[in-house]
Amino acid sequence: MQAMQYEITLPADYDMGIIRERVATKGPLLDDFPGLGLKAYLVRERADGSPVNQYSPFYLWRTVAGMNTFLWGDGFRGLCESFGRPVVQQWTGLAFLRGPATTPTRAGKVTRRITPEEIPDAVAELKVEDGVHSVALAVDTRGWELVRFTLYEDNPAAEYTVRHLSTPELDQLPVGRHW
Template sequence: MHAMQYEITLPADYDMGIIRTRVATKGHFLDTFPGLGIKAYLARERGAHSPVNQYAPLYLWTAPEGMNAFLRGPGFQDVVDDFGRPEVQHWTGLSYTEGPASGALPRTATRRRTPIPASAATADAVEAALEESGALARTPGAVATALAVDPRHWELLHFTLWAHDAPETPGDRYEVLRLCMPERGKLGEGRQW
């Protein structure tokens, strides 16, 4: 599994209805995209648990070939044409776990990026994060939880989809505008570390 996200931060007075319409009219194009496990169309609005207006889709890919095909394809070019080329962050998967609400469509999502201190043993930090991710996946209302690492910056990514309002936890909270999951079953349930 590979996680990928780009964040498009918008002006404070931006009409987020434009993003909702964009997702409603174009989101279905990835419903059958090869190599895509899950794409969560995420947005957050200034003043609603967020300091900014932002469109920040997060992808879980089953293999890098799918991610590469998307980045060179017309869907990503459409984003570039409309907003400029965003920085694309990506992480190597450590675990993916379906939660007790796995059959529900998620309403919200949480994302937390945590640096691994240089003084910490990498294996110990990852093991602790895997335990935390497993506990989070068992929380009532959790649809799915993913944990990934960026070994360039030594950063952990904790990502959870929720069937209800996300609990008050550290990190960023998003509204899920739409979910594509053509190859969700191929993400590899459990630990990948």
């Protein structure tokens, strides 16, 4: 499993309706994408109390081939034409768990935590609670930083809102520790 995210920060006065419309029309195009476990179309909006307007999709790739097909395909090319080529963060998957709220319609909020935690300890302590769709743990080995993405049914403290969730191969992502 590979985790991936890019962040497109938009001007403070940007009409976020443009992003909501983009997600509504283009989001379903990845609902059957080969090699994709999960894509959460994430946004942060100043109107909702965020410090920034941002479009920040998050991916869990089941295969590197699927990830590469996306990055060099028409969909990502179109995004680059609209917003410029973003920096794409990638992390090696360490663990994945599904929670009790695993239907796509029940993932509404996401938190992302990046920390210098001890990786084996973080994996051992990984668990899901009521209202959690799924949780992924991954590592950036350049700085040995751990990233934890948690998808919730709802969480008022979450920094991201899920506008669409594509889960074509969610059931094929390996559950538990990945080593």
